[in-house]
Amino acid sequence: SQTIHQWPATLVQPVGSPLSLECTVEGTSNPNLYWYRQAAGRGLQLLFYSVGIGQISSEVPQNLSASRPQDRQFILSSKKLLLSDSGFYLCAWSVTLMRGQETQYFGPGTRLLVL
Amino acid sequence: DAKTTQPNSMESNEEEPVHLPCNHSTISGTDYIHWYRQLPSQGPEYVIHGLTSNVNNRMASLAIAEDRKSSTLILHRATLRDAAVYYCIPPYAGGTSYGKLTFGQGTILTVHP
Numbered sequence: 594s595q596t597i598h599q600w601p602a603t604l605v606q607p608v609g610s611p612l613s614l615e616c617t618v619e620g621t622s623n624p625n626l627y628w629y630r631q632a633a634g635r636g637l638q639l640l641f642y643s644v645g646i647g648q649i650s651s652e653v654p655q656n657l658s659a660s661r662p663q664d665r666q667f668i669l670s671s672k673k674l675l676l677s678d679s680g681f682y683l684c685a686w687s688v689t690l691m692r693g694q695e696t697q698y699f700g701p702g703t704r705l706l707v708l
Numbered sequence: 709d710a711k712t713t714q715p716n717s718m719e720s721n722e723e724e725p726v727h728l729p730c731n732h733s734t735i736s737g738t739d740y741i742h743w744y745r746q747l748p749s750q751g752p753e754y755v756i757h758g759l760t761s762n763v764n765n766r767m768a769s770l771a772i773a774e775d776r777k778s779s780t781l782i783l784h785r786a787t788l789r790d791a792a793v794y795y796c797i798p799p800y801a802g803g804t805s806y807g808k809l810t811f812g813q814g815t816i817l818t819v820h821p
Contacts, residue, residue, distance in 0.1 A: 637811040699751030
């Protein structure tokens with residue numbers, strides 16, 4: 594069966610510090626991978642998606658970046674965190690099916706607090 | 709892109725059925741409707757999806773109107789564990805096959821014991 598891991602589970606970082614969040618998927622090959630952010634009391638916002646190694650698309654301009662160094666590894670990074678980067682970061686995966694029928698599976702998330 | 713409209717919140721009693729509505733009046737003929745839910749402090753989880761006819765799975769049923777402009781997620785017997793935010797997801801636009809989900813505010817379901 595497929596599983597998705599995210600770490601760390603929680604993180605408190607000072608403003609201006611770097612960030613690296615990791616997501617890995619097991620039990621599937623060539624998944625589509627996604628990073629979402631959920632600010633407190635808000636809906637989920639898609640940040641990045643990737644359909645293959647080294648292929649990253651950004652949905653929202655920001656000071657975050659994403660990388661996919663391996664097939665089932667997705668990393669979210671920042672060189673200098675802002676207060677507004679606080680939130681609940683979720684990684685998700687899916688496999689390509691007929692258009693419109695794809696299901697995404699979410700990880701447990703990382704709670705980031707920038708102080 | 710098609711847009712969806714859901715009530716901000718709904719309440720139910722335990723072991724009673726719950727009908728969660730969603731309007732998607734701009735949906736096109738080949739667009740699927742997906743529902744996800746997010747339990748407190750967790751990531752969203754897939755619930756169900758459908759195109760034209762009603763769909764059932766172990767979690768819920770999805771009733772899609774004949775004109776496809778609205779749908780209703782049905783929890784046949786609500787439990788306390790069903791308390792969550794329920795999202796009716798509009799279909800994504802574009803010619804790619806990967807799913808770009810757009811999450812709105814959803815419906816906050818409260819289940820009373």
